[in-house]
């Protein structure tokens with residue numbers, strides 16, 4: 001899916017679930033998509049998972065991770081649900097280790113394509129382009145300033161690193 005399509009898919013999903021505001025209530029997005037959620041002790045390596053069966057799905061996320069990271073995991077699993085789940089009779093399982101979250105546009109392997117897409121849509125759901133631009137403008141933020149990025153990250157309840165990546169992807173950083 002092209003970048004533009006991912007951006008509009010994210011915005012449409014948030015508007016359809018009436019969650020297009022800052023910070024994005026990612027739990028509500030999941031609920032309104034018929035996804036149940038539970039925190040679980042998944043160990044050190046697993047961040048989250050998604051089980052899909054027919055029109056229903058369940059997300060599990062690591063109970064020991066900080067909240068900003070859990071939000072990113074939940075968003076990533078929602079993205080798999082929207083993009084990669086086949087809504088058939090057979091149950092499907094997605095498991096995400098901490099490593100898959102590092103896959104970005106620079107990953108070469110074709111097998112990683114779904115993970116790159118889930119990371120991109122996941123980021124777009126938590127930090128929708130239109131809302132990021134709106135907050136930067138409204139708060140007159142100078143994005144050359146690290147404090148401004150931290151402030152923006154706080155508003156969206158994401159990590160500063162996630163916000164920084166997102167701003168770079170949106171070409172909002174010089």
Ligand SMILES: [Zn+2]
Nearest residue numbers: 096100115118
């Ligand atoms: Zn994944």
